[in-house]
Amino acid sequence: MPEKKPVLMQGNEACAEGAISAGVRFYAGYPITPSTEVAEHMARRLPELGGVFIQMEDEIAGMAAIIGASIGGKRAITATSGPGFSLKQENIGYAIMAEIPCVIVNVQRMGPSTGVPTAPSQGDVMQARWGTHGDHPIIAFSPASVYETYYLTIAAVNLSQKLRQPVIMLLDEVIGHMREKVLIPDTGKLMVEKSSDNVPADWKPYDEKGLTPLVPFGFGHYYHVTGLFHDQYGFPSGDPEVVKRALDRLHDKLEKYRDEIVLTNYVGHKEPRVAFVTYGCSVRSARAVVKKAYWQNRWPVGLLSLQTVWPFPGREVEALARQADVIIVPELNRGQLVREVERYSRGQAEVVPVNRYDGEMITPDQLMEVLGRWLP
Amino acid sequence: MAAIEQLTQDFLRTKKLPHIWCPGCGNGIVTAAMVRAFKRAGFEQRDIVIVSGIGCSSRAAGYLNFNTLHTTHGRALSFATGLKMARPELHVFVIMGDGDCSAIGGNHFIHTARRNIDLNAVIVNNHIYGMTGGQHSPLTPSGKKATTAPLGTLERSFDLLELARGAGATFGARGTAAQPRQLEQLMVRGAKHKGFSVIEALSPCPISYGRRNKLGGPVEMLLDIKNKSVPVERASEMSSEELEGKNVTGLIYAYDAPEFSEEYYRMIEQFKDK
Numbered sequence: 077m078p079e080k081k082p083v084l085m086q087g088n089e090a091c092a093e094g095a096i097s098a099g100v101r102f103y104a105g106y107p108i109t110p111s112t113e114v115a116e117h118m119a120r121r122l123p124e125l126g127g128v129f130i131q132m133e134d135e136i137a138g139m140a141a142i143i144g145a146s147i148g149g150k151r152a153i154t155a156t157s158g159p160g161f162s163l164k165q166e167n168i169g170y171a172i173m174a175e176i177p178c179v180i181v182n183v184q185r186m187g188p189s190t191g192v193p194t195a196p197s198q199g200d201v202m203q204a205r206w207g208t209h210g211d212h213p214i215i216a217f218s219p220a221s222v223y224e225t226y227y228l229t230i231a232a233v234n235l236s237q238k239l240r241q242p243v244i245m246l247l248d249e250v251i252g253h254m255r256e257k258v259l260i261p262d263t264g265k266l267m268v269e270k271s272s273d274n275v276p277a278d279w280k281p282y283d284e285k286g287l288t289p290l291v292p293f294g295f296g297h298y299y300h301v302t303g304l305f306h307d308q309y310g311f312p313s314g315d316p317e318v319v320k321r322a323l324d325r326l327h328d329k330l331e332k333y334r335d336e337i338v339l340t341n342y343v344g345h346k347e348p349r350v351a352f353v354t355y356g357c358s359v360r361s362a363r364a365v366v367k368k369a370y371w372q373n374r375w376p377v378g379l380l381s382l383q384t385v386w387p388f389p390g391r392e393v394e395a396l397a398r399q400a401d402v403i404i405v406p407e408l409n410r411g412q413l414v415r416e417v418e419r420y421s422r423g424q425a426e427v428v429p430v431n432r433y434d435g436e437m438i439t440p441d442q443l444m445e446v447l448g449r450w451l452p
Numbered sequence: 453m454a455a456i457e458q459l460t461q462d463f464l465r466t467k468k469l470p471h472i473w474c475p476g477c478g479n480g481i482v483t484a485a486m487v488r489a490f491k492r493a494g495f496e497q498r499d500i501v502i503v504s505g506i507g508c509s510s511r512a513a514g515y516l517n518f519n520t521l522h523t524t525h526g527r528a529l530s531f532a533t534g535l536k537m538a539r540p541e542l543h544v545f546v547i548m549g550d551g552d553c554s555a556i557g558g559n560h561f562i563h564t565a566r567r568n569i570d571l572n573a574v575i576v577n578n579h580i581y582g583m584t585g586g587q588h589s590p591l592t593p594s595g596k597k598a599t600t601a602p603l604g605t606l607e608r609s610f611d612l613l614e615l616a617r618g619a620g621a622t623f624g625a626r627g628t629a630a631q632p633r634q635l636e637q638l639m640v641r642g643a644k645h646k647g648f649s650v651i652e653a654l655s656p657c658p659i660s661y662g663r664r665n666k667l668g669g670p671v672e673m674l675l676d677i678k679n680k681s682v683p684v685e686r687a688s689e690m691s692s693e694e695l696e697g698k699n700v701t702g703l704i705y706a707y708d709a710p711e712f713s714e715e716y717y718r719m720i721e722q723f724k725d726k
């Protein structure tokens with residue numbers, strides 16, 4: 077392990093630094109609260125590293141530019157927040173369809189619309205899943221600390237390269253603006269091998285046999301890239317068989333590498349009666365409760381935190397539901413991911429949403445009160 | 453093999469032909485002029501990238517044997533900007549239609565011009581949204597009919613090259629599908645120009661535009677385009693009344709200004725060996 081040094085860092089900065097550690101050398105985006113620090117940090121750091129920072133004319137162009145850069149062989153990232161995330165959706169769909177690696181950071185703020193730009197929210201969970209049109213697969217991570225932001229961004233970049241699939245970093249205003257200690261590896265070689273090395277002679281850009289690296293433009297492989305349904309060589313096709321195979325392939329890719337994609341973390345009692353399932357900043361309040369209820373009072377309480385929200389960790393939730401009587405799902409919205417929790421609990425546990433959507437965090441006291449309905 | 457056949461072999465994906473365009477469409481003429489211009493500009497095939505938007509003319513990317521990127525509607529220039537900044541050594545050509553470039557892509561168009569990034573935009577202007585069946589675009593002349601302007605459009609069209617000039621483009625030229633040799637020459641000059649070059653190619657769409665406006669078939673439309681075009685040298689001696697309804701063709705403007713990708717990489721030189 078490379079040596080680690082502790083650094084005090086803001087969540088948005090950790091996101092930018094994580095990307096840099098994973099080899100990102102291209103940023104394009106548009107300023108928006110509360111994500112702007114990611115851009116500002118990149119604007120300082122990337123030129124020093126020989127990379128490119130460009131502020132584009134709008135959110136849509138920012139998304140388009142990172143796709144273009146990625147096709148050119150640069151690891152690329154953009155950051156935005158609610159309104160900008162809405163604008164980026166069409167080109168996110170393009171990157172999914174054309175299988176262009178890229179990472180999109182959405183520091184969630186209170187919506188809908190302009191909402192409360194500086195207030196935290198977890199209102200874009202379903203948008204992260206279904207924001208772009210069509211029946212597409214998606215990966216989204218939601219870190220609960222600055223430390224997790226750093227490491228999940230690295231994972232996001234590397235996974236996106238490996239699977240040639242856009243990955244969404246779903247931060248929230250709390251995580252984005254909070255300062256915490258992060259251990260940064262000194263000489264981190266944290267990026268996976270460059271995906272375009274050792275290209276076989278019979279390389280096809282969309283090989284049906286499985287994962288195939290993206291060979292950047294300009295190396296003599298004259299392939300076509302399009303948002304239309306396409307064959308293995310990238311050429312448009314409306315043939316029902318080709319279309320179905322292509323869409324299945326996009327989904328199968330994520331299913332096949334599920335174990336690398338779906339990251340969760342359980343803390344607390346081994347056989348919990350009541351368990352929290354949550355993600356992002358709400359994990360912090362739930363963890364405070366578990367600390368008190370389990371580590372101090374030894375109540376049968378646990379917490380399953382979801383670093384990956386999409387694809388949804390259904391198996392993990394299902395296993396938990398078999399064990400626990402009650403699953404509490406705190407979220408800073410009117411109840412979004414709770415529906416997935418219900419779906420995978422299959423009636424085996426009572427699923428209780430706890431929601432807040434006034435622009436404030438869910439407090440540990442609030443959760444303690446809910447917990448009090450069943451325990452001690 | 454004759455030179456032209458060799459060119460077809462090398463630069464076209466012949467297996468993808470025949471193309472999807474209607475008989476009499478000008479897109480093929482413009483695409484052929486581009487292919488010849490690539491050859492004459494002397495670029496390496498592997499260094500050429502074609503980016504296109506959405507619309508009839510943007511389908512050209514699929515027939516050209518290079519690295520080709522068929523993007524989303526209106527956004528081709530933004531994809532191209534990212535690519536060019538990542539790989540400044542590549543020669544990036546961007547094919548767009550008039551609606552693609554000037555309506556949904558208008559913002560990207562003016563800002564690409566402002567940056568003066570070394571991209572070569574070829575805008576196939578057929579005055580209409582062809583692929584969706586003939587809706588009016590910002591370049592449909594006032595009074596002309598479209599499915600969404602059955603009584604004739606009330607909107608004023610604008611001059612794309614003047615828009616680009618105002619926004620900072622350093623090269624602007626207009627050619628036509630009726631004069632493919634001149635178009636080819638303009639494309640060569642645009643390709644060699646360092647900075648954002650804009651080439652507007654007037655092109656007939658007999659199916660979605662010509663029919664509804666009773667402009668005749670492909671031949672009549674080509675003749676009409678030819679007759680309405682006035683070389684820029686002659687236009688300077690004509691009054692604005694005389695130029696009414698005419699299209700000025702040729703190299704309209706070209707001047708030097710700092711090019712964005714070069715300037716960027718020069719700026720970050722200071723961090724080398726640090």
Ligand code: SF4
Pocket residue numbers: 472473474476477478479508509578582583656657658659660661
């Ligand atoms: S609709 Fe018009 S522009 Fe489109 S292919 Fe047909 S003739 Fe060409």
